[in-house]
Amino acid sequence: MATRPRPRRRASDGFVGLQARQAPAIEFVQELLSDGYVGEVLSTTMVGLSVPGDVVGQPNAYMLDKSNGANVLTIAVGHSLDILNHVLGEFADLSALSALRRPLITIEETGEQIVKTAADQIAVIGTLTSGATANIHVREAAAGGTGFLWEINGSDGTLRITAEAAQPQIFPLTVAGAKGGIEPVELAVPAVLIQKWPALTGLEGAPAFNVGRAYAVFAADMDNGTHSVPDFADAVRRHEVIAAIERSAASGERVKA
Numbered sequence: 001m002a003t004r005p006r007p008r009r010r011a012s013d014g015f016v017g018l019q020a021r022q023a024p025a026i027e028f029v030q031e032l033l034s035d036g037y038v039g040e041v042l043s044t045t046m047v048g049l050s051v052p053g054d055v056v057g058q059p060n061a062y063m064l065d066k067s068n069g070a071n072v073l074t075i076a077v078g079h080s081l082d083i084l085n086h087v088l089g090e091f092a093d094l095s096a097l098s099a100l101r102r103p104l105i106t107i108e109e110t111g112e113q114i115v116k117t118a119a120d121q122i123a124v125i126g127t128l129t130s131g132a133t134a135n136i137h138v139r140e141a142a143a144g145g146t147g148f149l150w151e152i153n154g155s156d157g158t159l160r161i162t163a164e165a166a167q168p169q170i171f172p173l174t175v176a177g178a179k180g181g182i183e184p185v186e187l188a189v190p191a192v193l194i195q196k197w198p199a200l201t202g203l204e205g206a207p208a209f210n211v212g213r214a215y216a217v218f219a220a221d222m223d224n225g226t227h228s229v230p231d232f233a234d235a236v237r238r239h240e241v242i243a244a245i246e247r248s249a250a251s252g253e254r255v256k257a
Contacts (some may be wrong), residue, residue: 009182014230018169019240020083022213022229024193027174029152029159030087038154043133044088048148048166050076055106056131059148062173064105064116071118073098073242076166079137080240083168084150091134091257094126096248116141124245126257138166157213160184170207188203
């Protein structure tokens with residue numbers, strides 16, 4: 001069945017905050033994959049640490065309460081999975097596990113101990129529509145560990161994307177790669193991608209960098225009638241995957257995503 005083309009952008013249209021897609025490193029990874037750097041994508045693994053330790057600042061205390069809807073699943077996992085699915089394709093099905101391993105968290109400014117109700121361990125294994133196997137584990141409240149590591153393993157090579165924490169929409173991403181079985185070495189993100197929007201280069205490395213780039217792409221979409229930034233339909237799809245993770249974790253069964 002033919003895919004209906006998306007409508008031309010209008011000034012009344014909007015976009016959603018999945019700004020990690022606009023990170024220069026993610027554009028670079030997409031180019032490398034399109035050029036066949038890894039060959040056929042066979043599998044992908046992502047591991048990340050969101051809020052470390054048992055102390056959290058007061059401004060982030062709202063994330064401790066599951067009923068608020070803002071927690072490791074909806075934020076760290078949501079943004080991390082979005083770039084995985086944006087680059088490699090959607091899930092066909094998945095199995096998930098969630099757990100709350102550290103239910104008492106201290107508020108940094110007051111020393112008060114708060115009961116945490118949101119899960120601090122989210123693990124997902126699934127199959128992408130391409131047939132590739134995907135394995136994700138994002139956690140918080142652990143004393144330390146890998147901040148963010150995403151490997152894409154193929155028939156001919158490997159790509160490795162890293163950051164300080166499982167918030168790829170905020171933290172700068174580093175890309176490494178290797179052909180065959182050797183250890184990946186850093187691949188410099190082309191300057192043309194970093195400097196695509198010259199007015200924003202001063203923000204490089206800051207949390208606002210990718211947000212600014214998303215606004216710039218949206219403005220270009222409106223000028224050119226293109227459709228490049230994620231919209232409400234993309235947000236719905238991401239929440240469908242989050243809902244599938246919750247269903248699987250609750251039932252212990254593999255579910256369609």
